[in-house]
Amino acid sequence: MLIARAPVRVSFFGGGTDLPAYYERFGGTVLSTAINKHFYVVLGHAEGAVQVSSADYRTFFRRSELTPCEWDDDLRLPKAILDHFHIYDGLSIFLASEVPPGTGLGSSGAVTVAIVKALATSLAQPAEASEVAKIACEVDIGQLDQAVGKQDQYASAFGGLNLIEFSDDSVQVKSIELPLPLLLALERRVLLFFTGTARRSSSILSEQRAKISSNEGETLAALHEIKALAYQAQELLEAGKLDDFGRLLHQGWEAKKRASQGATNPEIDRLYEIARSAGALGGKIAGAGGGGFLTVFAEEGRQEEITSRLEGEGLFSMNFGFESRGATVLLNAMGTA
Secondary structure (H helix, E strand, O other): OEEEEEEEEEEEEOOOOOOHHHHHHHOEEEEEEEEEEEEEEEEEOOOOOEEEEEOOOOEEEEEOOOOOOOOOOOOHHHHHHHHHOOOOOOEEEEEEEOOOOOOOOOHHHHHHHHHHHHHHHHOOOOOOHHHHHHHHHHHHHHHOOOOOOOHHHHHHHHOOEEEEEEOOOOEEEEEOOOOHHHHHHHHHHEEEEEOOOOOOHHHHHHHHHHHHHOOOHHHHHHHHHHHHHHHHHHHHHHOOOHHHHHHHHHHHHHHHHHHOHHHOOHHHHHHHHHHHHOOEEEEEEOOOOOOOEEEEEEOOOOHHHHHHHHHHOOOEEOOOOEOOOOOEEEEEOOOOO
């Protein structure tokens, strides 16, 4: 048996600039943190077959033919990764997450990273963070041609609070080192609320990718602003200016809405304004937008008021902490019977 896990993330600034259509021309930058909600992979032996079961999708796949799988259902991602490693026999995979899919916390990237980490380790292949993230992106963007960027895979593989820079030929992950009291204060002021709706980010990101490729002026201007804000946010964090960081988050949300029409809707806007009236300095919908988790940055001392108001609107608050570790193997006993 082998057990591996990879964290999901909260993205503060730069989302959208990690799309190849953008960073290959302009360079992209994202500021994000991993959090202690994880995606788990359990590997075991399966005589004469390969099989995959998912707790999240409540689905099961088993194949005994020693040939590549069809990538045509909810398990297309693990099937594609199995094909990448040329594994067609003798393995069972069980998948489970602490966060439901489609909620904007980068769960799909964490899925890919966790499976790649587990399979590479089981095959005694290189499994350091940079290699795992690179393979995860090759599967997500190259093999499956998904309309996604690279931030989720790198955030999940490396863990921690990072500024991640993307170019056409490299990715640089720069850890943001804060004194522990400041890091804990930042963690305390970031609140997450599940709106009760999940969504597929692919349609939103496909729209954004098309606008970038066609040089749509408003979208490009908004993404340029979003990228610049990531660097400003890094400076504010390192200077300990958390209130200014929160206000900058609001500015970033306004730019994100200009970059993509699908980022918000009237209900999200209403909930965000309720949070602002209760003491939120800034916030955003996690991920591409449209649903999932509402990220709120609270003024110090206003966390309980914000939580009470939003829970009164039917939202669910999620307790979490920042996660310093990226993809990790918790147990490796694949060599034992």
